[in-house]
Amino acid sequence: MKKLVNSPVDVVEEMIEGYVMAHSDYMSQLPTNKRSLVTKKTDKNRKVGVLIGGGSGHEPGFMGYVGQGMADGVAVGNIFASPSPDPILEVTKSIDQGSGVAFLFGNYAGDVMNFGMAAESADLEEDIEVRKALGTDDVASAPKEEKEKRRGIAGEFFIFKATGAAADFGYELNDVMRVAEKANAQTRSMGVGLTPCSLPQTGEPSFEIGDDEMEIGLGHHGEPGIEKGKLESADRVAERLVQDILADEPLTGGDEVAVLVNGLGSTPRMELYIVYRRVQQLLNELGISIYRSYVGDYITSLEMGGCSVTIMKLDEELKQTVDHPVDCPMFVQR
Amino acid sequence: MKKLVNSPVDVVEEMIEGYVMAHSDYMSQLPTNKRSLVTKKTDKNRKVGVLIGGGSGHEPGFMGYVGQGMADGVAVGNIFASPSPDPILEVTKSIDQGSGVAFLFGNYAGDVMNFGMAAESADLEEDIEVRKALGTDDVASAPKEEKEKRRGIAGEFFIFKATGAAADFGYELNDVMRVAEKANAQTRSMGVGLTPCSLPQTGEPSFEIGDDEMEIGLGHHGEPGIEKGKLESADRVAERLVQDILADEPLTGGDEVAVLVNGLGSTPRMELYIVYRRVQQLLNELGISIYRSYVGDYITSLEMGGCSVTIMKLDEELKQTVDHPVDCPMFVQR
Numbered sequence: 299m300k301k302l303v304n305s306p307v308d309v310v311e312e313m314i315e316g317y318v319m320a321h322s323d324y325m326s327q328l329p330t331n332k333r334s335l336v337t338k339k340t341d342k343n344r345k346v347g348v349l350i351g352g353g354s355g356h357e358p359g360f361m362g363y364v365g366q367g368m369a370d371g372v373a374v375g376n377i378f379a380s381p382s383p384d385p386i387l388e389v390t391k392s393i394d395q396g397s398g399v400a401f402l403f404g405n406y407a408g409d410v411m412n413f414g415m416a417a418e419s420a421d422l423e424e425d426i427e428v429r430k431a432l433g434t435d436d437v438a439s440a441p442k443e444e445k446e447k448r449r450g451i452a453g454e455f456f457i458f459k460a461t462g463a464a465a466d467f468g469y470e471l472n473d474v475m476r477v478a479e480k481a482n483a484q485t486r487s488m489g490v491g492l493t494p495c496s497l498p499q500t501g502e503p504s505f506e507i508g509d510d511e512m513e514i515g516l517g518h519h520g521e522p523g524i525e526k527g528k529l530e531s532a533d534r535v536a537e538r539l540v541q542d543i544l545a546d547e548p549l550t551g552g553d554e555v556a557v558l559v560n561g562l563g564s565t566p567r568m569e570l571y572i573v574y575r576r577v578q579q580l581l582n583e584l585g586i587s588i589y590r591s592y593v594g595d596y597i598t599s600l601e602m603g604g605c606s607v608t609i610m611k612l613d614e615e616l617k618q619t620v621d622h623p624v625d626c627p628m629f630v631q632r
Numbered sequence: 633m634k635k636l637v638n639s640p641v642d643v644v645e646e647m648i649e650g651y652v653m654a655h656s657d658y659m660s661q662l663p664t665n666k667r668s669l670v671t672k673k674t675d676k677n678r679k680v681g682v683l684i685g686g687g688s689g690h691e692p693g694f695m696g697y698v699g700q701g702m703a704d705g706v707a708v709g710n711i712f713a714s715p716s717p718d719p720i721l722e723v724t725k726s727i728d729q730g731s732g733v734a735f736l737f738g739n740y741a742g743d744v745m746n747f748g749m750a751a752e753s754a755d756l757e758e759d760i761e762v763r764k765a766l767g768t769d770d771v772a773s774a775p776k777e778e779k780e781k782r783r784g785i786a787g788e789f790f791i792f793k794a795t796g797a798a799a800d801f802g803y804e805l806n807d808v809m810r811v812a813e814k815a816n817a818q819t820r821s822m823g824v825g826l827t828p829c830s831l832p833q834t835g836e837p838s839f840e841i842g843d844d845e846m847e848i849g850l851g852h853h854g855e856p857g858i859e860k861g862k863l864e865s866a867d868r869v870a871e872r873l874v875q876d877i878l879a880d881e882p883l884t885g886g887d888e889v890a891v892l893v894n895g896l897g898s899t900p901r902m903e904l905y906i907v908y909r910r911v912q913q914l915l916n917e918l919g920i921s922i923y924r925s926y927v928g929d930y931i932t933s934l935e936m937g938g939c940s941v942t943i944m945k946l947d948e949e950l951k952q953t954v955d956h957p958v959d960c961p962m963f964v965q966r
Contacts, residue, residue: 304866314905
């Protein structure tokens with residue numbers, strides 16, 4: 299696939315360089331590690347540092363969510379690959395204010411290992427208390443009884459938002475983690491892939507799919523889904539995704555939720571709004587009300603085609619986190 | 633190309649429906665016309681109404697820019713087609729506060745005709761003073777001596793932003809239009825297309841291009857550019873686009889500009905930041921400083937691949953408009 303890049307080996311470094319140049323009022327790159335970015339804007343009430351990270355290629359995830367109201371810093375990996383422990387540790391040291399740091403990342407083997415190693419080093423070498431919360435929102439990736447084995451996909455956006463808000467509320471580490479874990483526990487996602495992406499280094503498609511097919515439950519690095527089927531209408535796709543989420547965590551009339559219809563990269567907003575339309579109809583028919591909705595590219599997979607639906611069940615505390623204003627380079631909410 | 637749609641003839645109606653459902657705290661659909669959307673949030677200082685519009689398929693343009701700080705209303709056309717005069721007139725009647733309405737749209741024959749007819753009706757039938765400002769920022773589309781013949785592309789975002797801010801400053805219609813025309817006069821764009829999009833109704837690609845080619849100066853409906861060439865590196869593409877803009881309006885050391893690197897639909901943000909990096913390097917080498925930068929999908933062409941660079945030369949008044957906060961469903965600036 300065609301790419302607007304220079305040398306494929308430089309894409310991440312050059313993206314970061316461009317990003318820090320474009321948003322120099324928001325972002326600093328740490329002198330100790332080029333893959334470590336921290337915010338210049340922090341709420342004065344915040345005690346606990348919030349660190350996010352993961353592979354590149356998911357923009358706005360993850361570096362786009364560093365700023366006021368969300369994360370204090372990010373460790374940036376290669377495309378679809380975990381950052382190594384070093385940049386994670388450097389961000390940790392930079393953002394700790396003495397009250398500990400929350401690590402938020404998706405449940406992938408490489409991330410679990412590298413964030414784990416960085417957490418150990420922070421504890422043993424720097425005496426910084428680190429706690430971890432993993433995104434496990436992808437319903438398709440493991441059965442209901444094993445939610446802890448699931449992958450993190452677009453629902454991580456809600457986890458970052460909730461946790462960032464909790465930190466801004468001045469919560470101590472225990473309470474920040476309680477909110478992060480609650481946000482993850484109450485968040486479910488299901489995705490559908492239409493077209494693959496390709497890595498700049500290889501140019502190979504991330505998965506194979508026919509011209510009239512879709513992949514239900516696809517992971518956001520192209521991991522196979524639970525079912526390959528004929529491409530259906532937007533309404534039928536929305537129905538399937540919502541159905542699978544509700545089968546996993548039944549919601550009932552009177553429940554309030556936040557909804558995200560997330561584009562994987564090359565799906566026009568027009569199509570995302572057509573999907574959103576049916577999602578809201580379905581939830582409203584069940585008496586479930588949508589407290590706030592997000593439609594757009596929030597966690598992508600380069601130029602992959604398709605979308606995911608994420609539903610977070612809200613209580614009063616999570617509603618406050620959803621309403622909390624954010625000012626990040628790639629996401630602003632007033 | 634694969635689409636997440638229902639019936640192709642319903643895409644615009646269903647998109648609007650989903651959009652108004654998702655953003656019901658921001659947007660109303662007028663009962664008199666389904667293609668007429670108006671904001672629920674208006675600055676109390678604003679006297680002059682700001683109306684935007686054009687074809688669908690450019691999301692966030694145009695309906696995504698209705699809200700506080702930008703437009704008061706939008707008339708929505710079919711994909712890549714002007715809205716008819718009726719929805720334009722209905723929005724005009726709805727947003728006029730007695731001090732007149734500014735019409736902002738791109739310089740395309742259909743838009744010129746339909747916005748012109750709506751302006752006449754507003755004057756003759758409703759006694760509403762309407763003034764028009766056309767976006768003519770696309771350097772590739774006509775020679776320098778005939779800027780008024782040029783197409784409007786991504787630079788329209790800057791015109792909407794400047795004009796919306798001027799309206800919020802409490803300016804009268806004359807001054808609002810002075811700012812709109814200045815913003816357009818000082819804004820230049822150049823785009824490059826890598827891959828076409830396709831209309832849901834036809835499924836046909838919007839233009840033909842080889843696997844190793846790019847189209848320089850491509851219009852955002854797939855209008856042919858000024859040159860088809862081999863796909864080059866991101867740096868070379870950035871150099872070419874900036875060069876063509878600077879040849880058209882020389883900027884000199886000490887000048888301050890706003891820059892937009894706009895994705896056409898399917899180009900990952902990673903690539904846009906790599907392009908931005910070189911744009912800023914080039915401008916800084918000339919002593920031109922970037923007052924504010926925007927990188928992302930601002931005016932798209934469905935799932936077209938490629939990007940454009942827009943440069944707006946700033947004076948003190950335009951800087952104030954650039955800094956002015958905005959709260960719209962698809963664009964927020966604090």
